[in-house]
Amino acid sequence: MVITDRLKQLIFKHLYRELGDCEIIPYNGSTWFINRDNKHWYLELDKSGTLWWRYDFFNSFFQIFSMSSGDFCPVLSSWVEEVLNHKVSTTCDVKVRVPWKVEDVLNHKVSTTQNLNYVSQGLVEEVLNQ
Numbered sequence: 587m588v589i590t591d592r593l594k595q596l597i598f599k600h601l602y603r604e605l606g607d608c609e610i611i612p613y614n615g616s617t618w619f620i621n622r623d624n625k626h627w628y629l630e631l632d633k634s635g636t637l638w639w640r641y642d643f644f645n646s647f648f649q650i651f652s653m654s655s656g657d658f659c660p661v662l663s664s665w666v667e668e669v670l671n672h673k674v675s676t677t678c679d680v681k682v683r684v685p686w687k688v689e690d691v692l693n694h695k696v697s698t699t700q701n702l703n704y705v706s707q708g709l710v711e712e713v714l715n716q
Contacts, residue, residue, distance in 0.1 A: 635673060638679075639662060
């Protein structure tokens with residue numbers, strides 16, 4: 587299926603609206619999209635660049651665009667890359683996510699803070715180029 591820029595932008599608009607209540611939470615090397623109110627996870631981008639997505643939600647969401655997972659995974663990856671400004675290397679669906687894992691992410695707190703007066707330009711470039 588060929589996805590035009592116009593269709594892609596329409597999908598992005600709907601994704602922003604549907605997932606607008608999600609918090610983006612870094613946890614244990616991954617970045618999670620979780621709605622705290624209903625305790626549903628939608629996306630997890632792990633440290634290897636693999637994007638995990640909630641099977642039931644996204645299959646249903648993309649049905650309105652008549653798209654199967656083979657068609658919508660690249661669009662979903664592009665949207666996550668836009669939101670997080672981080673490259674997605676692969677995508678995988680998850681039909682079941684262990685509930686305690688979502689609770690762990692939601693209950694994660696900052697344990698300590700550190701002040702750093704100097705960060706090398708090289709480190710900044712490395713972070714930006716990830």
